Amino acid sequence: MLLARGEVQLNGQPCRDGTRAISPYCRIEAGGELIQSGQVAHYLMLNKPAGYLSATSDPQHPTVMELLPPTLAAQLHIGGRLDRASTGLLILTNDGLWSRRLTAPELKKPKTYRVTLAEPIHPDTARVFAEGIHFPYEGITTSPAQLEQLEPCVARLTIYEGRYHQIKRMFGRFRNPVVALHRESMGPLQLGDLAEGGSRPLSQDEIAAI
Incomplete structure (x- = not known):
């Protein structure tokens, strides 16, 4: 009534x-x-520096939560982790349903990375990535990925999953080690010129876009 x-x-x-x-x-x-x-719902992006863990706490290594005010960090979880050596876009929020819409593998939201390799990129790399790569251990084939070569040893790569060390394993097919990995975007969210180690709240438009 x-x-x-x-x-x-x-x-x-x-x-x-x-x-x-x-x-x-x-x-x-x-x-x-x-x-x-x-x-109060919190939605932030952070530009992760190398050497920080994507974790809430760790006895040995600094974590990304240490880059935020402690009272705020205590409320947040990380959406879309990066390994300790990798840099770039992380999302932090206390809204679990919202972050799942961004990071759930089955939703296949694009994630774009700037990748630096130890050796020049093989000419067949873009074609092989676009066809998908089979990972026998999990029994899966990656979704088609887009590779844009920027320099002989540097590329921009867009993938649609986030499997364990996926990008390193993809380039491993060409025996070309990844020496630096920087995430530039997740779905519609762009890191832009946010300073390394810095964070900012997402805009209402960015929140609504997920």
């Missing part, structure tokens, strides 16, 4: 749809009473 009379408000707006999805971050009022105040 309150719905029909327009006496339910969701995030400050009248709501008459009883099927609307809500989350712990929604503010809900009904009949003038506050039903749920709504937790």
Whole structure:
């Protein structure tokens, strides 16, 4: 009845749809009473430096959480990890449903990396990556990936999964070790010119794009 009379408000707006999805971050009022105040949702991007772990804590190595204010870091989890030597875009949030829409492998959101190799890139690399590479240990074949060669030993690579050491293993087919890996984007989110070690909140448009 309150719905029909327009006496339910969701995030400050009248709501008459009883099927609307809500989350712990929604503010809900009904009949003038506050039903749920709504937790504060945090959505940040961070430019990870080399040498930092994508982890909440570690007894031996610094973690990316140490680059944030402690009271904020304690609330967040990492969406889309990078290994310790890799750099670039990380997403940190306390909204698990939102981060899953960005990182779930089955959704195949593109992730773009600048890759530096030890040797010049083999001429067949782009073709082989576009066809997909079979990993016998897992019994899977990677989704078609796009390779743009920038320099003899540097490329921009877009993949659609995030399997264990996937990019290193892909270039391993050509016996060409990866010496540097920098993530530039995840889905529609672009790292841009964010300083190394720096972070910033996502805009409302960036949040809504996921």
